[in-house]
Amino acid sequence: MLQLITILNRCHRFPGFVYQQARFSSDHKSIEIAVRPRKGSKAVCSRCHQPAPGYDQLAERRFEFIPFWGFLVFLLYSMRRVDCRRCQAVVVEEVPWGDGKRTLTKAYMLFLARWARRLSWKETAEAFRTSWDKVFDAVEHVVTWGLEHRVLGQIDAIGVDEIQYARGHKYLTLVYQIDLGVTRLLWIGKERTIESFQGFFTAMGKDVISKIVFVCSDMWEPYLKLIREHCSEALHILDRFHIVANMNKALDNVRAEETSRMKREGRAPVLRKSRWLLLRRSENLGTDQHFRLRDLLRYNLKTVRAYLLKEAFQQLWEYSSPAWAGKFLDQWCRQTMRSRIEPMKKIARSLRNHRELILNYFRAQKLLSSGVVEGLNNKAKVTMRKSYGFRTYRVLELALYHSLGKLPEPDSTHDFF
Numbered sequence: 001m002l003q004l005i006t007i008l009n010r011c012h013r014f015p016g017f018v019y020q021q022a023r024f025s026s027d028h029k030s031i032e033i034a035v036r037p038r039k040g041s042k043a044v045c046s047r048c049h050q051p052a053p054g055y056d057q058l059a060e061r062r063f064e065f066i067p068f069w070g071f072l073v074f075l076l077y078s079m080r081r082v083d084c085r086r087c088q089a090v091v092v093e094e095v096p097w098g099d100g101k102r103t104l105t106k107a108y109m110l111f112l113a114r115w116a117r118r119l120s121w122k123e124t125a126e127a128f129r130t131s132w133d134k135v136f137d138a139v140e141h142v143v144t145w146g147l148e149h150r151v152l153g154q155i156d157a158i159g160v161d162e163i164q165y166a167r168g169h170k171y172l173t174l175v176y177q178i179d180l181g182v183t184r185l186l187w188i189g190k191e192r193t194i195e196s197f198q199g200f201f202t203a204m205g206k207d208v209i210s211k212i213v214f215v216c217s218d219m220w221e222p223y224l225k226l227i228r229e230h231c232s233e234a235l236h237i238l239d240r241f242h243i244v245a246n247m248n249k250a251l252d253n254v255r256a257e258e259t260s261r262m263k264r265e266g267r268a269p270v271l272r273k274s275r276w277l278l279l280r281r282s283e284n285l286g287t288d289q290h291f292r293l294r295d296l297l298r299y300n301l302k303t304v305r306a307y308l309l310k311e312a313f314q315q316l317w318e319y320s321s322p323a324w325a326g327k328f329l330d331q332w333c334r335q336t337m338r339s340r341i342e343p344m345k346k347i348a349r350s351l352r353n354h355r356e357l358i359l360n361y362f363r364a365q366k367l368l369s370s371g372v373v374e375g376l377n378n379k380a381k382v383t384m385r386k387s388y389g390f391r392t393y394r395v396l397e398l399a400l401y402h403s404l405g406k407l408p409e410p411d412s413t414h415d416f417f
């Protein structure tokens, strides 16, 4: 008969240790497998990773293994302590199936972490009858390993993005690699200040930074300043996605302000429920919405004029020559400055100030896949929703690296799918 020990020896075997026996726990809900050191094998010091003479043995510990046919599975083992001459201390031994800190085996952590990429962390915990904290531990283990072992290599292009969290009160700075063949999350910073973004350049090192050819970002001043300093040779591009997002924000301010003013003056609420009509690209509207938009556009409202300016601006992206794009941009800014709509004028002023960085978009157009930062930004938002539980910075950091970092995974004795 095929025994559990035989299966374990096939998929989770470590030199120096043997599986002794498998039995049900007293409540019959879990399987416990006793592990002991192989006779004559020396314990390994967990500090210097070298074999060392034994000192004593600690009480039995339970290590959680991958559940099997509806039973929780535990490895039971009494850790030895060694009297290590190299470290000149009594140190607990290193065991190949665990990391010394956590009660989960490495195999189980990798297993849970893989599922936590597909399901939310909460769903993962429920599916495997474990806790949210253990899923957190698993992801932390796998991400830490991945960050220590990843290879940065040559990075041609980066995109700098920010994302709001904690109900919009706080910002994260995300830096992506956006090379044509490789897109991945490289770095996450708390806040979006000069000090925090400086951390990116320190973490990557001068060697990697100096070879970057393209940088995409939005108009946030700390980003602009540090990119000028560190990537002076790179072509700095103001990202289309961020420019469009800023313009939508301005339009939304105009709409909100005008809506409440009309209400105060007791006028008909023609702008009610117009938010998405105005923010969505007109080609993405349904027939019904098209009619409603057409009705709305008959009114002589600030919102309508701001909307038409925004729609006219879209034409910019059709140009392929930087010179013609520049002429169009100047023309649009002139027209907008005469519009007497302050949020739109603010956009025009800012576009004028960053004219060259915007035109760099056209200089680099053939070399960068546009929309890549937007796509990554959307993925990041989905990931943040899926990691719910405790939305601390650490949780978000781990979740984002885990799903967008394309990190290498710890080695495994067997593919536990």
Ligand SMILES: [Zn+2]
Pocket (backbone or CB within 6 Å): 045, 046, 047, 048, 049, 050, 052, 084, 085, 086, 087, 091
């Ligand atoms: Zn040692």
